[in-house]
Amino acid sequence: MxxxxxxxxxxxxxxxxxxxxxxxAMRLQTAARATGRRDAVHSLPGYxxxxxxxxxxxxxxxxxxxxxxxxxxxxxxxVLTDPAAQSLPADGFARAAILGEARAIASGLQAAAFNPAxxxxxxxxxxxxxxxxxxxxxxxxxxxxxGGAYAFTRIRPDFxxxxxxxxxxxxxxxxxxxxxxxxxxxxxxxxxxxSFRFFSMVNPIDFLxxxxxxxxxxxxxxxxxxxxxxxxxxxxxxxxxxxxxxIVAIPLGLMSAIYLTQYASPTxxxxxxxxxxxxxxxxxxxxxxxxxxxxxxxxxxxAASIGIHGASSESALxxxxxxxxxxxxxxxxxxxxxxxxxxxxxxxGSLAMGATTSETITRVLIPAALPGVVGGVLLAVxxxxxxxxIVVMAAGLAANLTLNPFASVTTVTTQIVQLLTGDQExxxxxxxxxxxxxxxxxxxxxxxxxxxxxxxxxxxxxxx
Amino acid sequence: MSPTPSPAExxxxxxxxxxxxxxxxxxxxxxxxFHLLGLGAVLLSAAFLAFLLVTMMGNGLRGFTRTExxxxxxxxxxxxxxxxxxxxxxxxANANLPMVTSAVAEKxxxxxxxxxxxxxxxxxxxxxxKADPTILNRTEVIRVPASTDIDLAxxxxxxxxxxxxxxxxxxxxxxxxxxxWSFLSASDGTDPTQVGIWGAFxxxxxxxxxxxxxxxxxGVATALYLEEYAPKAWWTDIIEVSINNLAAVPSIIFGLxxxxxxxxxxxxxxSAALVGGMTLALMTMPVIVIAGRNAIKSVPPSIRDAxxxxxxxxxxxxxxHVLPLALPGILTGTIxxxxxxxxxxxxxxxxxxxAFIATPPGGVSDPATVLPxxxxxxxDEVSKGFVEKTSAAIIVLLVFLLAMNGLAIxxxxxxxxxx
Numbered sequence: 001m002x003x004x005x006x007x008x009x010x011x012x013x014x015x016x017x018x019x020x021x022x023x024x025a026m027r028l029q030t031a032a033r034a035t036g037r038r039d040a041v042h043s044l045p046g047y048x049x050x051x052x053x054x055x056x057x058x059x060x061x062x063x064x065x066x067x068x069x070x071x072x073x074x075x076x077x078x079v080l081t082d083p084a085a086q087s088l089p090a091d092g093f094a095r096a097a098i099l100g101e102a103r104a105i106a107s108g109l110q111a112a113a114f115n116p117a118x119x120x121x122x123x124x125x126x127x128x129x130x131x132x133x134x135x136x137x138x139x140x141x142x143x144x145x146x147g148g149a150y151a152f153t154r155i156r157p158d159f160x161x162x163x164x165x166x167x168x169x170x171x172x173x174x175x176x177x178x179x180x181x182x183x184x185x186x187x188x189x190x191x192x193x194x195s196f197r198f199f200s201m202v203n204p205i206d207f208l209x210x211x212x213x214x215x216x217x218x219x220x221x222x223x224x225x226x227x228x229x230x231x232x233x234x235x236x237x238x239x240x241x242x243x244x245x246x247i248v249a250i251p252l253g254l255m256s257a258i259y260l261t262q263y264a265s266p267t268x269x270x271x272x273x274x275x276x277x278x279x280x281x282x283x284x285x286x287x288x289x290x291x292x293x294x295x296x297x298x299x300x301x302x303a304a305s306i307g308i309h310g311a312s313s314e315s316a317l318x319x320x321x322x323x324x325x326x327x328x329x330x331x332x333x334x335x336x337x338x339x340x341x342x343x344x345x346x347x348x349g350s351l352a353m354g355a356t357t358s359e360t361i362t363r364v365l366i367p368a369a370l371p372g373v374v375g376g377v378l379l380a381v382x383x384x385x386x387x388x389x390i391v392v393m394a395a396g397l398a399a400n401l402t403l404n405p406f407a408s409v410t411t412v413t414t415q416i417v418q419l420l421t422g423d424q425e426x427x428x429x430x431x432x433x434x435x436x437x438x439x440x441x442x443x444x445x446x447x448x449x450x451x452x453x454x455x456x457x458x459x460x461x462x463x464x
Numbered sequence: 465m466s467p468t469p470s471p472a473e474x475x476x477x478x479x480x481x482x483x484x485x486x487x488x489x490x491x492x493x494x495x496x497x498f499h500l501l502g503l504g505a506v507l508l509s510a511a512f513l514a515f516l517l518v519t520m521m522g523n524g525l526r527g528f529t530r531t532e533x534x535x536x537x538x539x540x541x542x543x544x545x546x547x548x549x550x551x552x553x554x555x556x557a558n559a560n561l562p563m564v565t566s567a568v569a570e571k572x573x574x575x576x577x578x579x580x581x582x583x584x585x586x587x588x589x590x591x592x593x594k595a596d597p598t599i600l601n602r603t604e605v606i607r608v609p610a611s612t613d614i615d616l617a618x619x620x621x622x623x624x625x626x627x628x629x630x631x632x633x634x635x636x637x638x639x640x641x642x643x644x645w646s647f648l649s650a651s652d653g654t655d656p657t658q659v660g661i662w663g664a665f666x667x668x669x670x671x672x673x674x675x676x677x678x679x680x681x682x683g684v685a686t687a688l689y690l691e692e693y694a695p696k697a698w699w700t701d702i703i704e705v706s707i708n709n710l711a712a713v714p715s716i717i718f719g720l721x722x723x724x725x726x727x728x729x730x731x732x733x734x735s736a737a738l739v740g741g742m743t744l745a746l747m748t749m750p751v752i753v754i755a756g757r758n759a760i761k762s763v764p765p766s767i768r769d770a771x772x773x774x775x776x777x778x779x780x781x782x783x784x785h786v787l788p789l790a791l792p793g794i795l796t797g798t799i800x801x802x803x804x805x806x807x808x809x810x811x812x813x814x815x816x817x818x819a820f821i822a823t824p825p826g827g828v829s830d831p832a833t834v835l836p837x838x839x840x841x842x843x844d845e846v847s848k849g850f851v852e853k854t855s856a857a858i859i860v861l862l863v864f865l866l867a868m869n870g871l872a873i874x875x876x877x878x879x880x881x882x883x
Contacts, residue, residue, distance in 0.1 A: 179682055194724055255501055290520070
């Protein structure tokens with residue numbers, strides 16, 4: 001019996017349980033009401049229905065989940081006792097390969113055997129799988145019946161079905177919200193674990209402070225000592241994400257926010273604000289393509305025409321500029337929020353003293369909103385250094401320590417993608433280095449976010 | 465600075481003096497400059513967006529068309545092994561259509577005709593016969609796709625040889641441009657004239673389905689729990705902090721998580737929509753939780769009090785009153801989160817969705833690719849013909865994102881209640 005069929009059957013059983021339990025509860029309700037006591041029935045009939053249905057479904061479901069994990073082992077066990085399995089090689093690896101192939105053929109995933117040794121095992125496999133499949137389905141159905149029957153016998157006018165069902169609802173809500181913690185723990189654990197393996201091969205000091213990055217040479221067997229110095233990557237990331245992008249995004253974002261909140265007429269604001277939001281909604285792969293196809297060649301030609309040598313077509317400037325544009329709406333909305341949080345009385349006071357609008361903005365509003373703006377900029381930086389596609393497509397792979405914006409630099413995220421695409425051997429330092437880089441990225445963005453949120457929060461409190 | 469005179473001896477300000485006028489003029493000029501600077505910033509951002517869209521449109525709209533060559537096929541005279549009465553897929557596959565096509569082309573266009581036609585040109589003949597078997601008894605003009613070189617030369621600029629060929633074909637009057645239906649129905653390929661987005665699009669749909677099925681119920685349940693039931697305790701604080709942090713974690717970190725947990729630990733299939741959807745669900749969930757909490761928060765407490773007052777249990781209050789009222793807000797947040805997931809590329813590269821996949825996925829565990837990854841893959845191709853295909857795929861992606869965001873705005877405006 002196949003998986004979907006069992007699930008369908010169980011669903012049908014659940015529905016039957018629900019309908020019959022509800023009908024019984026309704027009869028009980030009518031009977032109790034006939035005696036004249038309106039409060040004789042504790043729960044609505046629907047709750048009795050759910051109670052019985054859940055009793056029918058949950059134990060059987062749990063059993064099926066366990067069975068799906070246990071059954072393959074049992075099947076293999078029974079196949080190994082078959083006389084045809086006596087001729088299997090003792091070597092564990094070859095044995096597993098033959099068994100795996102026989103199983104694939106038996107379950108229809110594979111049409112024919114490559115290894116003739118697996119041929120005689122197909123039939124035992126098929127019978128064992130059918131046997132255990134039928135056994136599992138039968139046990140699940142028995143469990144469903146037993147659970148449903150037990151719950152059905154408990155239906156009584158004073159039985160508190162609602163409380164039980166609601167308790168289950170609460171438990172599932174709680175489990176759902178614990179998933180956020182599980183995810184965070186999963187991220188931290190997987191990054192830490194793989195990084196730990198990496199640092200057992202490469203000295204952490206060399207990694208964090210080394211100046212030479214050439215994982216390719218390490219992969220080719222020149223040793224790990226000198227190849228994993230990540231400083232050029234950190235510099236490239238900062239150069240593109242925290243310097244060039246911010247030089248574009250901070251003035252444009254801040255001035256846009258000021259213009260839209262202080263100067264623009266409502267109609268202009270109504271059209272321009274969504275437009276800025278569109279800028280934030282464009283997928284990063286589109287920005288990356290744009291940077292690589294249009295911006296980068298234009299910048300290279302520009303550099304050549306003004307006489308800069310060695311301009312790369314994968315310049316830091318191209319990636320940084322486009323990333324800056326992507327960040328504009330982010331900076332603008334953060335600045336918008338913090339300017340709006342400055343009390344109106346401060347603005348009115350300044351205007352009443354005869355200051356022009358621009359003087360009010362630059363001397364009163366901005367200084368008052370500065371902590372919020374700084375917090376917003378920090379958040380924008382954390383987003384920029386974690387941005388991947390723009391730099392993967394537009395920035396280079398050469399790990400240079402350079403101040404020249406027309407030269408090619410590489411970033412942490414670019415290298416993570418580079419290291420993890422292509423061959424994947426999970427023991428090589430080259431692959432594991434990506435996780436160490438990921439860990440650094442995670443920690444840095446986390447710290448930036450914590451600091452930024454704290455700054456913003458503290459400042460908001462100052463005016464409340 | 466001179467010492468401030470005492471108020472008694474201070475003269476009234478002379479507003480008319482030259483120095484004062486100059487000062488005021490200077491301040492007003494600064495004011496105007498500042499105003500223009502702000503306007504400039506907004507316009508520059510707008511200009512950049514317009515430039516981006518115009519570039520993509522300019523490159524991409526050509527990707528939806530293809531250059532066709534009209535071939536005059538004399539079916540009765542051609543050595544086709546087909547019986548007009550019995551046209552089956554099998555018979556069509558066994559009929560030597562590719563050979564017939566190149567023979568016809570050679571007769572019409574000379575010796576190098578094969579280089580002018582796309583390798584899939586014979587498919588047009590097949591489809592024409594399928595649509596109307598009676599053409600096997602007469603001579604028929606059939607439009608077949610031109611090769612990549614010809615296509616490029618006809619649309620923009622190609623190699624000199626191709627340009628010359630285009631000139632010749634144009635003079636013969638058999639070159640035309642038609643809508644490239646195969647771009648919408650085909651999958652990835654090696655030749656830019658044959659590629660299409662259907663495979664990637666289907667992959668995107670499957671991935672989004674998995675993401676939605678996982679992240680929506682979990683996100684809504686988390687939002688409900690945190691907003692309505694969670695006691696004030698250290699562990700609920702931890703939940704809140706982790707959700708806020710997850711919302712700010714760079715997307716590529718989720719890819720690393722998917723790679724090391726889903727692929728290397730749980731051994732789920734590589735490149736599958738299932739794993740992609742699970743990874744994106746982890747990313748989308750915090751967005752839904754945050755939007756959901758805001759929507760739930762905006763349901764006024766009087767609703768809850770009224771329901772509690774007539775005897776509803778806390779669970780009934782939430783599921784029968786609060787949740788329905790908060791649903792439009794939650795849906796808006798979900799759509800925005802899904803739009804973000806639809807445009808996401810980096811985490812999917814990590815879990816191997818960048819493989820070359822030439823058939824559309826049949827289910828969530830088949831190897832698949834998604835639209836943004838397809839764009840990324842095509843952008844890496846050397847062949848010039850891929851530029852317009854990449855831009856065309858970008859147009860499709862942007863249209864979908866725009867539609868989703870438009871739907872979110874519509875929902876918000878239609879169902880949002882001001883209490």
